[in-house]
Amino acid sequence: MTVIGLGQILLLLAVLLLIAKLLGSYIASVVLGRRTPLAKLILPVERFAYRACRIDPAVEQTWTSYAGSCIAFGLINFIACYALLRLQHLLPLNPEHFGTPRAPSGSTPLTPDLAFNIAVSFMTNTSWQSYPGEMTLGYLSQMLGIAVQSFTSTAASIAVAIAVIRAFAREGTRGLGNFWVDITRATVHILLPMSVIAGLLLCSMGVIQNLRPYERIATLEANAQTLPGGPVASQEAIKLLSAGEGGGFFNANSAHPFENPTPITNFLAMVLMLAIPAAMTYAFGHVVGNRRHGWTLFTVMAIFLSAGACLIGWNERNPAAGGKRSEIELRNGNMEGKEIRFGVDASTLFSAVSTASADGAMNSTHGSFRPLGGLVQMFNLTTGELIFGGAGTGLVSMILMVVLTVFIAGLMVGRSPEYLGKKIEAKEIKMVMISHIGTATPVLILTGASLLMNFHPGGYWNPPGAITANLANHGPHGFSELLYATASATANNGSAFAGINANTPWFNFTLGLAMLIGRFMVIVPALALAGSLVHKKRMAVTSGTLPTHGLLFGGLLSVAIVLVTALTFFPAFSLGPVAEHFVMRSGGLFP
Numbered sequence: 001m002t003v004i005g006l007g008q009i010l011l012l013l014a015v016l017l018l019i020a021k022l023l024g025s026y027i028a029s030v031v032l033g034r035r036t037p038l039a040k041l042i043l044p045v046e047r048f049a050y051r052a053c054r055i056d057p058a059v060e061q062t063w064t065s066y067a068g069s070c071i072a073f074g075l076i077n078f079i080a081c082y083a084l085l086r087l088q089h090l091l092p093l094n095p096e097h098f099g100t101p102r103a104p105s106g107s108t109p110l111t112p113d114l115a116f117n118i119a120v121s122f123m124t125n126t127s128w129q130s131y132p133g134e135m136t137l138g139y140l141s142q143m144l145g146i147a148v149q150s151f152t153s154t155a156a157s158i159a160v161a162i163a164v165i166r167a168f169a170r171e172g173t174r175g176l177g178n179f180w181v182d183i184t185r186a187t188v189h190i191l192l193p194m195s196v197i198a199g200l201l202l203c204s205m206g207v208i209q210n211l212r213p214y215e216r217i218a219t220l221e222a223n224a225q226t227l228p229g230g231p232v233a234s235q236e237a238i239k240l241l242s243a244g245e246g247g248g249f250f251n252a253n254s255a256h257p258f259e260n261p262t263p264i265t266n267f268l269a270m271v272l273m274l275a276i277p278a279a280m281t282y283a284f285g286h287v288v289g290n291r292r293h294g295w296t297l298f299t300v301m302a303i304f305l306s307a308g309a310c311l312i313g314w315n316e317r318n319p320a321a322g323g324k325r326s327e328i329e330l331r332n333g334n335m336e337g338k339e340i341r342f343g344v345d346a347s348t349l350f351s352a353v354s355t356a357s358a359d360g361a362m363n364s365t366h367g368s369f370r371p372l373g374g375l376v377q378m379f380n381l382t383t384g385e386l387i388f389g390g391a392g393t394g395l396v397s398m399i400l401m402v403v404l405t406v407f408i409a410g411l412m413v414g415r416s417p418e419y420l421g422k423k424i425e426a427k428e429i430k431m432v433m434i435s436h437i438g439t440a441t442p443v444l445i446l447t448g449a450s451l452l453m454n455f456h457p458g459g460y461w462n463p464p465g466a467i468t469a470n471l472a473n474h475g476p477h478g479f480s481e482l483l484y485a486t487a488s489a490t491a492n493n494g495s496a497f498a499g500i501n502a503n504t505p506w507f508n509f510t511l512g513l514a515m516l517i518g519r520f521m522v523i524v525p526a527l528a529l530a531g532s533l534v535h536k537k538r539m540a541v542t543s544g545t546l547p548t549h550g551l552l553f554g555g556l557l558s559v560a561i562v563l564v565t566a567l568t569f570f571p572a573f574s575l576g577p578v579a580e581h582f583v584m585r586s587g588g589l590f591p
Contacts, residue, residue, distance in 0.1 A: 001313045005345035008267070009309055012349070013302055015271055016278045020298055023275060024282025030189045031162050031287050042188050049184050060175030063531025066163055067524050069179035070156055074123050074519075077152050082119040084145045085110050091140050110136070117508035122149035124519040125157055125242060125390060126492040127360065128511060130502035132251035134228045139211055142249065147235045151191055154242035157392035158186035160523050161280060164396050167530035168288045168420045171537050176530055186392075190276070191241065198237035198272055205268070206261040209233040232259055240272035240361065242391055254350070254363040255339050266346055266363060273359040277301075277388040280395040288420050292549035297398055300554050301356075304387040304561070308380060309352035312373040316344050337368025337498070348373070355380035358390035360494030367472075367481065367498035371581035374480055374497065375573060381487040382569045383561055384439060384522075390492060396526045400432050402548070403529070405560040407432075409546050418545055421538035428532055431525040438521030439490055440568045442514040446486045447572065451479075453506065472499030476583065480576035485511060490518035 029036050036042075050057055061069065084091075089109045110118075114131060121128040122145070131137075137146065159182035166177055203209050212229040219225050232249045236259055239249075250256040260266055278298060285294020317333040333344035342350070347364040354361050355377040366377055380387055386397035403419055407429050410417030417424040471478045477499075484497035489511040496502070502511060539545075547553060 001310055002317070002345055005313045005349070006310075008345060008349050009306055012267070012270055012274075012353075013306065016274055016302070017298075019271070019275050020278040020282045023279035024286060024294070027190060027276075027279055027283040028286040030185050031165060031283060036189060038189065038193060042193075045188050046184055049188070050181075053180065055178070055180045055184070057178060057181045059178055060173075061178055062174050063163075063176055063527045063534075066176050066179050066531075067527045070160065070523060070527075071520065073152070073156060073179070073183070077149060078119050078123045081122060081145050081149055082115050084141060085115040085118055085137075086112070088138055088141050091138070111505075113505045113508040114503060117512045118145075120512040120515050121494065122146055123153055124492050124515040125150075125153035125358075125393075126489060126515045126519075127239070127242075127494040128489055128496075128502075128515065129251075129253075129494065130508065130511075134230070134250050139230055142235060143231055147231075147238060150235070150238040150242045151187055151195075152183070154191060154238070154391050155183040155186040157390055158190065158276070158280075159183045159392070160526065161392035161395045162186070164399060164526055164530045165284050165287050167534040168422060170534050172535060174531070174535055176527070176534055191238065194241055194275070195234070195237045198241060198268075199234045201268060202233040202236055202265060205265045207233040207236055207265065208258045228258070236269075237272070240269050240359065241276060242359070254361045257341075260363055263342060263346060266342055266350065269361065269363075270350060270353045273353055273357045273361065274388050276391040277357060277394040280392065281398075284395055284399075290420060290549070293420070296549045296554050296557075297395075297402070300557050300561075301386075301388045301398070303554075303558065304380075304383075305352060305356050308356060308376045308387075309349045312352055312369065312376050313345060313348040315370050315372040316348055318370075334368075334370060337365030339363060351377060352380065354495055355493065356385075356387035356389075358385040358388075358394060358491060358493050360488065362495050365498040366484070366495060367477070371476075371480075371577040371584060374484070375577035375581070377495075378480070378484055378487055378569075378573065378577065379565060381484070381491045381493055382440075382443065383565050384436070385491045385493065386561070393492070393522060397522060400435055400522075400526060400529070401561060401564070402557060403428055404432050404436075404564070405553075405557045406546060406548065408560060409556055413544075413546075415544055415546075418539055419548060421541070422533045422536050423539060425532075428529050431529040431532070435522055435525040436564065436568075438525070439518050442490045442517045443483070443486045443569070444572060446510050446514055447479075447483050450482050450486075450506070450510070476576050476580035480580065483572055483576050486514055489514040492518050 026036060049055070086109050109115075117128070117130060120126075127146075127150070159179055162182050163176040163179075199209075208229060209231055210229045211231065214229060215227045216224050217227060228250065230249055235249055250259055252259075254260040254266070254269060260269060278301075281294045281298040281301070282291070283294070284297070285291040335344065338344060338347040342363055348369075350363045351366055351369065351373070353359070366374065369377070384397045384401070385394060386401055388394050389397050403424055406417045406419045407424055410424070471481055473481065481497045481500040485500055485502060485507070487493075488495050492515060502508070
């Protein structure tokens with residue numbers, strides 16, 4: 001690592017510390033229903049939403065009705081987005097109206113499998129993108145479909161986190177709050193104000209925001225080039241804040257100069273990706289009356305993020321295995337797949353942030369990183385996105401891991417495990433295990449199924465050779481492309497290893513299925529756990545109670561994260577980035 005690289009990591013952590021305290025206090029006020037500094041401006045909007053939707057804020061829901069509302073809300077959003085995408089060619093502001101250089105399909109609608117994949121992707125806050133955004137979606141689809149889904153799916157994630165927080169703050173009740181109230185508050189109190197501020201900042205720094213047609217200009221070589229337009233800054237703001245947006249307005253994502261023009265916007269993008277997940281840790285500690293525990297969770301997340309960024313950066317600046325480095329590489333490190341305006345340091349940190357935060361935005365090609373860098377990226381994805389993770393779901397995933405940690409610690413000392421005064425029993429551990437197994441299974445099963453289907457083609461869904469024909473590489477790197485795709489989809493991350501063409505019926509369907517499983521196999525078990533804990537009485541703290549803050553607990557939690565991830569995915573990692581690393585070290589190449 002260079003001094004500049006380490007300085008960027010330290011600066012990012014310092015900014016996050018400040019944001020965690022300030023924004024976390026604000027989110028805690030929203031959770032507790034207290035008056036906020038923006039109340040005079042926002043409360044009329046909130047009350048209007050309740051009247052328009054006939055919501056009674058005083059009505060409480062049990063975990064089953066809360067989960068049912070969340071699933072129903074997602075289904076409605078999916079249907080609306082799917083219909084919009086299928087009818088896009090009949091609506092105004094579609095790609096053909098702007099002279100977009102689309103594929104030869106002309107004005108035909110999107111295929112059912114692609115529309116399904118896109119609708120599921122944004123409903124689950126994954127935003128996996130197997131298509132070039134500027135050539136496939138029109139401005140209306142981007143604004144009414146993608147941007148709106150980004151708000152609603154993120155608000156649902158925050159609402160679930162709020163319900164889980166209440167489970168530890170309350171006792172002797174069955175109510176976890178009201179889902180419809182929580183998503184309304186998450187939208188109008190948190191996401192809308194932050195998106196307006198972030199959008200204005202991005203506009204002021206050069207991110208475009210317009211509804212102009214695409215422009216064709218002549219280059220110095222007398223060739224024609226198409227310059228796209230679009231409402232980019234407004235969509236980029238919620239894309240980054242939602243911490244679950246792999247898809248960019250443009251196919252190049254955050255590497256595109258219209259979407260991420262300067263190193264300053266690049267740093268701001270990383271701050272926005274981590275802002276809400278970092279703040280949720282402090283808000284959790286504040287609401288349950290144990291701020292030290294909240295800071296412990298933040299510290300564990302920050303250590304994993306920093307360690308991953310350092311390992312990726314060190315690996316990108318190490319000598320190329322099996323050969324000598326060029327003079328350019330000696331000075332700048334491995335620049336393959338990276339933008340010159342960002343360089344190795346900013347690109348490696350951005351990749352660590354995007355894979356750890358569940359955001360999935362990319363300013364470089366992850367498949368061009370050296371094998372150990374790809375291993376860190378995949379580790380971040382397969383932890384369950386609890387290294388900051390998504391906006392809301394990151395905290396929920398971390399709480400599930402903490403419950404498992406205190407259970408293991410209780411077994412080690414022969415005591416009944418407790419977490420924040422709530423006794424952890426068999427039902428809670430079952431929910432944690434269901435969540436972990438449910439989210440790990442699609443990654444492993446679908447990766448293996450994709451390889452198997454290559455040898456057993458199945459007509460429309462999987463024509464002969466459809467799998468390997470859509471991989472840019474074979475051997476361990478090709479396996480890594482498949483493994484990364486399923487891990488990213490299941491983790492609701494949305495980034496890609498690159499080199500894989502996932503816009504086929506097989507991938508559109510299977511990865512869409514992985515997104516649904518990854519979303520609801522975290523939300524439903526977490527709400528079931530919350531429903532079990534919310535009615536339990538708080539137990540008094542004794543000398544035998546395991547403290548859930550400080551160095552000891554942070555170490556136990558870190559070890560649990562590493563062990564659970566390694567035991568589940570090490571065989572898969574061995575077939576991909578680990579094998580590729582040792583082959584490169586020996587100077588060999590795979591065909």
